[in-house]
Amino acid sequence: MNTVNIGSITVGGRQPVALIAGPCVIEGYERSLKIGRAIKDIATRLGMPYIFKASFDKANRSSYASFRGPGLEEGLAILQKIKQELGVPVVSDIHDVSQVSAAAGVLDILQIPAFLSRQTDLVYQAALTGKAVNVKKGQFLAPNDMKNVITKMREAGNENILLTERGASFGYNNLVVDMRGLAIMRSFGYPVVFDATHSVQLPGGAGTSSAGQREFVSYLTRAAVAVGVDVLFMEVHDNPPEALCDGPNMLYVDQLEDLLRDVLAIDNVIRRHK
Template sequence: MTNFFFEMIDTPAPCFFLVAGPCVIENFDTTFQIAKTLKTITADLGIPFIFKASFDKANRTSVQSFRGPGFDQGLSILADIKSRLDLKVISDIHLPDQADPAAQVLDVIQIPAFLCRQTDLILAACRTGRPVSVKKGQFLAPQDCKNILDKAAFTGNPHIAITERGSSFGYNNLVVDFRSIHILKQMGVPVIFDATHSVQLPGGGITSSAGDRQFIPTLAKAAIAAGAHGLFMETHPDPAKALCDGPNSMPLADMTPLLTTLLAIKKAAATG
């Protein structure tokens, strides 16, 4: 059976797929407008698109940080947006018992980086039969992802992808080793690059994570040139006012020119 993620880019023209949206569901209106804008942009550019927004950010730095509307309300919002805009949607789960009800709404289930070694969570997500994207933990070497893939294979679900999002580099910093894209591809798995969390400075704001969004385009270009199958990006109309991960979110107004450039790089890399 063909992997869902490979199917998304099974087109004659060199392309990548995009997973994008706000870090967290802030409210219906903002989330809907971001989804609508991204659908228009990706349709115009011919980029396969999955809309991403979290219903609960369970790994926030501070107990005071905004986490989102929660499981039930968040899934309801995603279901409404999915129906109105005819979109595929993805969100992350944190507990095994969330897998089955989430799979009733989500087209793709995401496993957060901090939870990528949680066997019961991975098994529960994969047993739903939904495609599953596992974020590679900041503490893992790319070779370690073979164990994640073995867990997924144990369930018989072939629709698995690994998302590279940088590795811990001292305190409050991440660095991306682009060799990991090649290493992961050698495992026969679709590879997604998270261009926004890779510029995060975990805990760098003391009671929150910081980030440096100026480097998002640079890392995204490098990842596409290195052969990533998909790109993950968090985006917001006004990142300075975003309730979560604003410092490492891409301004929504800048998405079209960046994606246009990335398509040109993908084409050049495919023919070079």
């Protein structure tokens, strides 16, 4: 199993499970920093490696009128400030090859959204930066299909690869998680991430936006850690009903610590089997 270094954090192998968490989208510097600081405080108390996430642009929206974020230039500037203030690595989505160079100058992980996981040019150009690249498995892909994505990145000479499960389409406006897929993708030799909050999303379920089932986040999280994932990805907010994006599936920050205590207990039991 390859390990991946992200700043001072190493993930994969038998390393403890790490956390990627933050708001869905950048909602200004102060609000985003507040959420990130609260998460970091929890992770620090628990001794859990932490990476901040927030999107500078949510390009895959249900409606043209949906909030997308501050955009590339302003968004990266905010992420750079948060990175310096919190002293943690940062990750955000990229959507086009034109964003790769600027994003690589700030981000510790370049993230390929699920809908773009088959976009060869984007995946390849991201890999060429040498940065860690996290590819979210498309809702339309089988776990074994991700071997082709790995090949594209290896062709670019990059072994800093992470693969994310975020649910598979199951009929209309619904996602399910096949836990077998986590083990299948991990067998390819790279760290696997479980996206605990997008996996409970109901895509387009609210008409002009996605709905979600936050009440199932804890169940899926504990199950995924028991399978043996290397990283948890969670969108977290101090008040999800106020969130400008993905509120119905985001976790309340004050619910996070209890869940992570369970996560670490489970990870401690199963790590020797990884």
